[in-house]
Amino acid sequence: MIKDIITQVKEIDKNILELFKERKILLNNSKNVEFYSYNKEFIKSIEEEIFSIVKIEYDNEKIVYLGPEGSYTQEAAINNFGIDNLYYSVNSIKNIFYEIDENRATYGVVPIENSSNGIVGDTINCFNSYDLNIIGETILDIHHTLVSNCNKIEDIKIIYSKDIAFDQCSIFLENYHLNEIKYEYVDSTTKAAKLASLTPNSAAICSELAAKTSNIPILFNNIEDNKDNKTRFFIISKKTTKKTKNDKTSIIVQLPNKYGCLIDFLNDFKENKINLNKIKSHIVKGISTFFIEFDGHKDDSNVKKILTKHNNNIKVLGSYKKEIEDI
16 A cells, blocks of 8 residues: 555656656746746745655654554654655554653654544643653644445445544435444544445445555545544654744643632733643543643743743643644
8 A cells, every 4th residue: 555655656756847847948938037036936835845745854763653554643644754654553542652652663643633523632641641742743634435345325234433433424424314324333444444345235434545545445535524624633752853933832731720820820921922822621630731832932931931930830742843823
């Protein structure tokens, strides 16, 4: 499957180079100030795209993701690190943190939130238990497909998928009366695709990558209710990142259960002119915990003031290049 993707990418790269040759000829034949200005802006945008592709340097270092092969997390990992890397999957978010903590992997890719289903609690819990750093974020558009070996939709008697995937495709399932047949909940959409490929009169809701991995036909693409469905992932490591001109910092905060305590804490951000991006409450080991994100780097002077003042209440998860405002 990976070799097929590499072949496709090489073909795309070949086409890109051919188009650049044609573009160069056109520009050489049109030596105009307006063209020059446009070309300068275009080259700048190309440089930014290239930088985003190679933004994390690596040297055959292992990257662990939430599997199995064909999962959305693997897709996010490939989007961030590229195809030609040492990937391996584990069966839980906790095991991703464990593998890096034990130096069996250098990087990990973990889901942190989905635009439809909110914060991923397991990831927050693991940040509370392990001392690893967020060194990047990546966003993946989540598109579900219905796959089956059945030629007609009426022949489908059972559908496999994760509970969340069923929830995110409820309108499609109702429109095709598939909500009237048996649902079988499984651990991953990749496993669902595999089961559907082996079970007669069955189907699965999964990603396009999972369909290719299990070699099962896609009957319908983009069946999710929310066409703007996205999942945000963190890149975690024992490594840290350098400051950029556009950083974001993520922290976990546990405050005393006192009147006005949270408001007083947030007012410090206002006084230091720090823009908050996100604040979510979460229960960790029975303690009310806040997951907070804001603009800036942990080494910025105004950020340091807050981190020093509330040192006993804050755990810094990492500062990294900001890729998106919110999902």
